[in-house]
Amino acid sequence: MNLFLKGEGALSKDYYAADVPFIRESSENTVGRLLSAAAAANTKRAYSSRLRTFAAWCSAAKLSFSPAAPSTVALFIGYLVNSGKSCSTIQQSLAAISLYLSASGYEDSTKDELVKRAVKGARRTIGVAPAKKHPMRVPVLEAIINAIDRGAMTGLRDAALLLTGFAGAFRRSELAGLDVGDIYPTTAGDGRPAYEIYLRRSKTDQEGRGQIKGLFSAVNSVLCPVSALREYIAGCGISEGPLFRQIRKGGRSTELRISDKSVALIVKSRAKNAGVELDLSGHSLRSGFITAAAEAGKTERSIQNQTGHRSVATLRGYIQRIDALQDNAAAGLL
DSSP states (O other), X not given: OOSSOSGGGOOOGGGOOTTOGGGGOOTTOHHHHHXXXXXXXXXXXXXXXXXXXXXXXXXXXXXXXXXXXXXXXXXXHHHHHHTTOOHHHHHHXXXXXXXXXXXXXXXXXXXSHHHHHHHHHHXXXXXXXXXXXXXXXXXXXXXXXXXXXXXXXXXXXHHHHHHHHHHTTOOHHHHHHOBGGGEEEEEOTTSOEEEEEEEOOBTTBTTOOOEEEEEEOOSSGGGOHHHHHHHHHHHHTOXXXXXXXXXXXXXXXXXXXXXXXXXXXXXXXXXXXXXXOXXXXXXXXXXXXXXXXXXXXXXXXXXXXXXXXXXXXHHHHHHHHXXXXXXXXXXXXX
């Protein structure tokens, strides 16, 4: 049953045998469509990529992909380790293989004891600590914004995107998915202009319950997300459709939505233009907000209200780095 490998993500003809059942799945298969809808678009793309890699490796190794024996999956884990892949990549690969095998009616060989031991060995060999990018701290954000020419349409868009992403603690996919209709002008408790931003769906809210984020005017006019967003919308002349759009070379806005990858590229390119040498990513905006809020003494609950974190443990993973230097008994001992 093909859950993730249709359209752009379909396997190349070189990567599958004629008897692979998911290639022949009917588009009218209701169960297949429902299972496919159970995963986020980013997850489907990632699973498709992992399955393509697994299928190609099986083909090269002359091992069966459909079904896959426990020994085949264990050998594939060894291949990923030798290729320098992270534990998160290995786990995602196994999740994709597991879902495919189960949905195809095969025994899930990823649950076999041999595979579990291989995973445990991989975790001990590689280590499980994720490689983290630098958070976008406020002084860095200010330096980047100051280097942007807001007289150009791309400058208006990028300033609004960076400030909205930081102040709203958005993930890059959430920023890319915003529509103009999700933005509601309002007034904050202190009487200053603000926006309510309705986030229809997020990584931790795949069923679309929604979340409302607050965007508040800043004392520092350079870093004011409300002003930047208002100027961008007015300059772009948009009243509906995607909020952050692709812009042609001549400076004319299109009706095409930017991608989540574009958000990361904008962060990196604007940082480079400002002479910032930190290793930043699209996620640096969200992690930067958490860092700044924690340093300012904001409560975990108030931070969660903006970030949408369901797990306090996950949130504390961001704050741990701050506490290591600011709330540590070792400081001042020597």
